[in-house]
Amino acid sequence: xxxxxxxxxxxxxxxxxxxxxxxxxxxxxxxxxxxxxxxxxxxxxxxxxxxxxxxxxxxxxxxxxxxxxxxxxxxxxxxxxxxxxxxxxxxxxxxxxxxxxxxxxxxxxxxxxxxxxxxxxxxxxxxxxxxxxxxxxxxxxxxxxxxxxxxxxxxxxxxxxxxxxxxxxxxxxxxxxxxxxxxxxxxxxxxxxxxxxxxxxxxxxxxxxxxxxxxxxxxxxxxxxxxxxxxxxxxxxxxxxxxxxxxxxxxxxxxxxxxxxxxxxxxxxxxxxxxxxxxxxxxxxxxxxxxxxxxxxxxxxxxxxxxxxxxxxxxxxxxxxxxxxxxxxxxxxxxxxxxxxxxxxxxxxxxxxxxxxx
Amino acid sequence: xxxxxxxxxxxxxxxxxxxxxxxxxxxxxxxxxxxxxxxxxxxxxxxxxxxxxxxxxxxxxxxxxxxxxxxxxxxxxxxxxxxxxxxxxxxxxxxxxxxxxxxxxxxxxxxxxxxxxxxxxxxxxxxxxxxxxxxxxxxxxxxxxxxxxxxxxxxxxxxxxxxxxxxxxxxxxxxxxxxxxxxxxxxxxxxxxxxxxxxxxxxxxxxxxxxxxxxxxxxxxxxxxxxxxxxxxxxxxxxxxxxxxxxxxxxxxxxxxxxxxxxxxxxxxxxxxxxxxxxxxxxxxxxxxxxxxxxxxxxxxxxxxxxxxxxxxxxxxxxxxxxxxxxxxxxxxxxxxxxxxxxxxxxxxxxxxxxxxxxxxxxxxxxxxxxxxxx
Amino acid sequence: xxxxxxxxxxxxxxxxxxxxxxxxxxxxxxxxxxxxxxxxxxxxxxxxxxxxxxxxxxxxxxxxxxxxxxxxxxxxxxxxxxxxxxxxxx
Numbered sequence: 072x073x074x075x076x077x078x079x080x081x082x083x084x085x086x087x088x089x090x091x092x093x094x095x096x097x098x099x100x101x102x103x104x105x106x107x108x109x110x111x112x113x114x115x116x117x118x119x120x121x122x123x124x125x126x127x128x129x130x131x132x133x134x135x136x137x138x139x140x141x142x143x144x145x146x147x148x149x150x151x152x153x154x155x156x157x158x159x160x161x162x163x164x165x166x167x168x169x170x171x172x173x174x175x176x177x178x179x180x181x182x183x184x185x186x187x188x189x190x191x192x193x194x195x196x197x198x199x200x201x202x203x204x205x206x207x208x209x210x211x212x213x214x215x216x217x218x219x220x221x222x223x224x225x226x227x228x229x230x231x232x233x234x235x236x237x238x239x240x241x242x243x244x245x246x247x248x249x250x251x252x253x254x255x256x257x258x259x260x261x262x263x264x265x266x267x268x269x270x271x272x273x274x275x276x277x278x279x280x281x282x283x284x285x286x287x288x289x290x291x292x293x294x295x296x297x298x299x300x301x302x303x304x305x306x307x308x309x310x311x312x313x314x315x316x317x318x319x320x321x322x323x324x325x326x327x328x329x330x331x332x333x334x335x336x337x338x339x340x341x342x343x344x345x346x347x348x349x350x351x352x353x354x355x356x357x358x359x360x361x362x363x364x365x366x367x368x369x370x371x372x373x374x375x376x377x378x379x380x381x382x383x384x385x386x387x388x389x390x391x392x393x394x395x396x397x398x399x400x401x402x403x404x405x406x407x408x409x410x411x412x413x414x415x416x417x418x419x420x421x422x423x424x425x426x427x428x429x
Numbered sequence: 430x431x432x433x434x435x436x437x438x439x440x441x442x443x444x445x446x447x448x449x450x451x452x453x454x455x456x457x458x459x460x461x462x463x464x465x466x467x468x469x470x471x472x473x474x475x476x477x478x479x480x481x482x483x484x485x486x487x488x489x490x491x492x493x494x495x496x497x498x499x500x501x502x503x504x505x506x507x508x509x510x511x512x513x514x515x516x517x518x519x520x521x522x523x524x525x526x527x528x529x530x531x532x533x534x535x536x537x538x539x540x541x542x543x544x545x546x547x548x549x550x551x552x553x554x555x556x557x558x559x560x561x562x563x564x565x566x567x568x569x570x571x572x573x574x575x576x577x578x579x580x581x582x583x584x585x586x587x588x589x590x591x592x593x594x595x596x597x598x599x600x601x602x603x604x605x606x607x608x609x610x611x612x613x614x615x616x617x618x619x620x621x622x623x624x625x626x627x628x629x630x631x632x633x634x635x636x637x638x639x640x641x642x643x644x645x646x647x648x649x650x651x652x653x654x655x656x657x658x659x660x661x662x663x664x665x666x667x668x669x670x671x672x673x674x675x676x677x678x679x680x681x682x683x684x685x686x687x688x689x690x691x692x693x694x695x696x697x698x699x700x701x702x703x704x705x706x707x708x709x710x711x712x713x714x715x716x717x718x719x720x721x722x723x724x725x726x727x728x729x730x731x732x733x734x735x736x737x738x739x740x741x742x743x744x745x746x747x748x749x750x751x752x753x754x755x756x757x758x759x760x761x762x763x764x765x766x767x768x769x770x771x772x773x774x775x776x777x778x779x780x781x782x783x784x785x786x787x788x789x790x791x792x793x794x795x796x797x798x799x800x801x802x803x804x
Numbered sequence: 805x806x807x808x809x810x811x812x813x814x815x816x817x818x819x820x821x822x823x824x825x826x827x828x829x830x831x832x833x834x835x836x837x838x839x840x841x842x843x844x845x846x847x848x849x850x851x852x853x854x855x856x857x858x859x860x861x862x863x864x865x866x867x868x869x870x871x872x873x874x875x876x877x878x879x880x881x882x883x884x885x886x887x888x889x890x891x892x893x894x
Contacts, residue, residue, distance in 0.1 A: 102525075108769075347430060352809060448881070467807065625854060
């Protein structure tokens with residue numbers, strides 16, 4: 072019998088990871104909502120399996136299709152954040168900006184949103200007013216309108232205060248074809264600003280951990296920043312906004328879909344000191360923490376400088392930075408060169424360090 | 430961040446790496462056991478092995494308090510959580526550890542009130558704010574954490590709380606080290622000692638390892654430079670034929686430990702005659718239980734636990750990993766049946782477990798990456 | 805779980821003896837300092853925090869000594885590298 076070497080074991084593991092996912096759990100757990108591995112397995116094994124069609128298959132954050140001569144982008148997102156109100160915004164801001172951003176990162180101009188509410192019996196009308204007022208302000212800032220909606224009320228205890236679903240439609244006027252499978256060796260990975268602000272703000276706002284800071288959620292519409300990026304770097308391969316699961320999750324999705332290695336440089340990743348401090352206390356890696364107003368983009372090596380300069384010219388993009396590059400080996404893996412100089416893997420998130428973050 | 434960034438300096442790391450390389454005899458293998466789960470985590474997180482020559486092998490030890498909890502105790506905790514009116518509070522690390530009937534997270538999905546806390550004081554606050562609930566704190570950890578639990582019980586006593594108790598699974602490091610040293614299939618030349626446990630127990634307790642068992646022992650900090658410097662100090666001892674206990678982590682660890690912390694532990698708790706450690710079997714005087722005086726805060730006295738012994742799944746080789754006799758990838762189910770998402774054993778669940786650390790951070794061929802990234 | 809991080813004491817809580825506000829890179833938390841009180845804890849001191857308790861005071865002088873020892877080693881290493889670069893066998 073031959074001795075297994077470490078290399079044999081690693082290769083066997085990679086083969087197994089490439090197998091189609093199956094859901095073996097009988098009950099939904101919080102891990103399924105984290106945006107990490109369990110979420111992906113759920114999506115592929117249950118939703119994709121049942122709905123399978125060419126528009127859904129790419130599993131981008133939006134579907135892009137043609138109607139007549141128009142190219143449209145269509146997306147939806149549901150917001151279950153707790154607490155509803157936090158420094159920097161509220162669930163209403165997230166509900167508008169989040170969906171606007173899913174449209175913007177496909178290169179589309181966001182047009183219209185729908186808004187569906189599930190309200191718990193006993194929820195204060197004053198809070199609802201506040202949330203809706205935030206949504207109106209956010210919509211105006213983002214240049215979109217809420218054109219249709221729905222409201223349901225469920226008995227006390229059957230929904231935690233207020234859940235909101237928004238769906239959005241946008242129109243693609245640029246000839247871009249952005250795709251998660253479009254990264255090529257030699258490309259650069261860019262982030263539009265400091266990471267982890269939203270997730271940590273929410274964690275602290277829950278008050279359970281007794282940590283205070285001056286952090287605010289970074290919720291904001293990304294349409295203008297995306298526009299600047301695409302003007303400066305027309306052959307951008309891919310853009311995605313970093314929500315639950317954080318930058319690490321996007322990089323993993325990218326590595327797997329494009330069959331490339333993503334090699335990040337820890338020192339180059341912008342993180343506010345308060346986020347770093349809180350993350351150290353909690354034992355969380357900022358790479359996995361949700362943002363609500365940041366995107367990760369992959370641009371060709373030759374357009375990188377122009378791209379970063381364009382982003383930095385906008386107040387929201389002042390800290391934009393190149394955080395890594397695309398390599399060809401090992402494919403499907405995300406690696407980070409640590410501050411210290413050593414290398415480690417950044418894997419898909421397992422479990423859920425921060426439930427109900429957005 | 431102060432006291433962190435300075436100890437991650439790349440240039441100093443290179444200097445240490447050079448010194449380490451010169452201290453290694455060509456062709457000789459140096460097995461250095463890093464006992465503490467926090468060290469395992471740091472080593473992989475910062476890619477420290479990239480700075481070590483081939484002859485130096487880091488062997489993972491049993492210092493991961495989540496990893497050594499037997500499945501039966503997890504089941505007991507879930508049983509407690511399922512009792513009427515109980516809120517079980519636990520560190521986040523434990524939530525996905527599989528017992529015989531699933532993990533805390535699974536029990537939560539079935540309806541148990543299980544909440545994550547960062548500190549035992551958070552459990553106390555939950556107890557204060559919910560007088561109608563019986564709040565139980567799942568207390569785990571080596572001597573680093575035991576004083577905090579003890580202080581919390583003292584606080585609960587001072588406040589006269591009647592709805593708070595702990596399920597005590599605190600363990601002690603020295604008996605675990607004795608068990609490791611007694612194991613025949615171990616080839617360890619020196620120990621990287623647990624920095625934070627030592628802030629409590631001090632450095633004296635490790636003397637027997639250096640003096641009677643002839644292995645150098647260096648108490649190490651947790652930043653990458655601390656670990657590299659400790660390795661350099663161990664290799665220097667081996668090179669010079671010395672065998673001593675040294676303290677690398679002088680900025681935090683006092684040689685005599687923290688008397689106040691030891692007093693708090695002694696006031697509230699006493700050693701158990703024996704305790705089962707996952708993978709290491711029953712070890713005498715290796716764990717703590719609540720003293721009679723504080724019985725009203727002892728979940729084991731308040732609830733009549735089923736206390737079933739649950740055997741580890743036959744495929745699980747956590748014991749061998751915890752003893753350092755096999756590396757994570759040598760476990761027959763590593764990465765295949767046992768992954769962080771579908772863990773069979775504790776080593777794959779805890780963020781300090783050797784298998785989790787290797788799977789999450791180290792699971793790539795350093796050869797290939799060096800070639801690919803040097804371009 | 806061995807997770808101990810350094811934090812700076814900002815204020816001692818007057819209303820609750822034994823508690824202090826500690827700052828970690830801008831994130832502030834209430835920490836129980838009863839285990840280090842006998843060493844005397846003042847605003848500006850640095851402590852090692854673990855699960856909401858300060859386990860030890862960080863000795864700044866020792867930290868400085870450790871770092872300067874590492875710096876010396878680094879200097880010796882750089883000196884050697886330079887010596888190596890400068891010695892050429894022509």
